[in-house]
């Protein structure tokens with residue numbers, strides 16, 4: 191009897207935690223007044239592209255919303271249509287907090303839990319708004335959201351917004367600004383259409399966006415060809431002096447100190463993408479990039495093949511992400527964090543080597 195009660199309780203609990211589907215949102219949205227769209231701290235092209243893509247789409251169907259980003263955008267994303275209307279939480283905290291508390295619905299994009307917004311976590315958690323997740327990261331905290339969709343096999347949240355629009359039979363409402371935003375995040379999250387998440391549906395979406403007038407070259411240049419000279423010289427310095435190779439573990443580690451960043455006068459977003467370079471080496475299938483920030487050491491993990499960096503980042507460095515791309519953090523010193531990484535690599539040596547041999 192007790193056993194049956196326990197099962198019934200578990201079923202009820204599961205039902206309670208079950209997010210409602212996005213399909214149920216379409217009819218609800220026009221009746222909702224204050225809508226906020228947000229995403230993770232240190233927003234990337236997928237976070238901004240999906241948020242602005244959704245913002246423009248809602249506007250075309252007569253629904254107003256406000257995008258709030260946790261911290262300042264990197265300069266390579268400010269060209270996106272609508273970027274000027276984004277409220278930056280760290281700059282306008284009082285205004286942003288008020289909007290979050292007055293919101294009836296909050297879209298949480300490209301995040302699987304509130305804490306990925308870092309400084310906005312409390313404000314989102316305490317808001318009475320309906321919380322909606324649209325995301326493609328592993329291990330979502332479903333119990334935090336009322337509605338949503340978590341699809342780790344999807345290339346990007348931008349692709350999921352494209353699907354969200356199409357499911358509402360609104361393909362014809364995809365304007366050029368929407369196309370630019372959605373293409374940008376899909377392009378960066380697929381590594382310019384080379385990662386394994388680059389499915390046929392990604393290419394079908396891109397073909398459709400091009401038919402609507404999108405010029406891919408413009409987006410590539412806006413994101414990848416707008417470096418300042420110091421950023422490129424920094425990359426040269428990093429690759430020649432800061433890349434440590436551990437051949438027996440097929441691993442490369444790059445660790446950047448605060449002084450390095452100050453010396454090259456780096457801005458927000460200037461270290462983005464550096465983690466990918468060591469993977470172009472034929473004997474490397476794990477690349478780890480560390481940067482010393484004010485409050486913590488930020489880590490980026492990238493891998494080839496079936497080497498699962500999501501698990502590595504989650505188990506050792508309080509992070510997560512996807513199988514081949516993840517982030518983590520440490521409050522240890524830079525030197526000690528490098529030692530911790532080396533220990534973690536040694537512990538996982540057999541698996542790292544066998545994943546490498548699978549590729550070779």
Ligand code: 5GP
Pocket residue numbers: 230302327328489490491508509510511512515516517518
């Ligand atoms: P990046 O190294 O570019 O910061 O992050 C790589 C990928 O992992 C991105 O998709 C990013 O959103 C995700 N990611 C970074 N940090 C975390 C984290 O702490 N938790 C989770 N779940 N994903 C993360």
Ligand code: MN
Pocket residue numbers: 236237300326346347379
């Ligand atoms: Mn993403």
